[in-house]
Amino acid sequence: MHNAAALLPGTLDMLILKAVSLKPLHGYGVLLRIRQISNAALEIPQGSLYPALYRLEHHGLITAEWGQSENNRRAKFYTLTAAGRRRLRAETAGWNRLASAIAAALNATSEEV
16 A cells, blocks of 8 residues: 555645755656655655646746766756745645645534534
């Protein structure tokens, strides 16, 4: 049985922006970083990642530059732009508000209603 959590709609872009904000990464490195920072709870399929990277680059949230990967292969390395940093801050704040609201609702007791 696979223990990976299901990714909620709309969270992939935010996770990619977070991963790339930590250091420039190539595509597969983004997958590994998300796995690492989620304590292996999130597994992103490569088929979902690359269209998302293209979309984020197209919207000016990340930039790409060709470089050499750790196994000496040519790879595109992604870096967060200023617009990407702003989007990441906004999405993180929104996600934290939503998570807080859901936690409050789930922790409500019959005495509180």
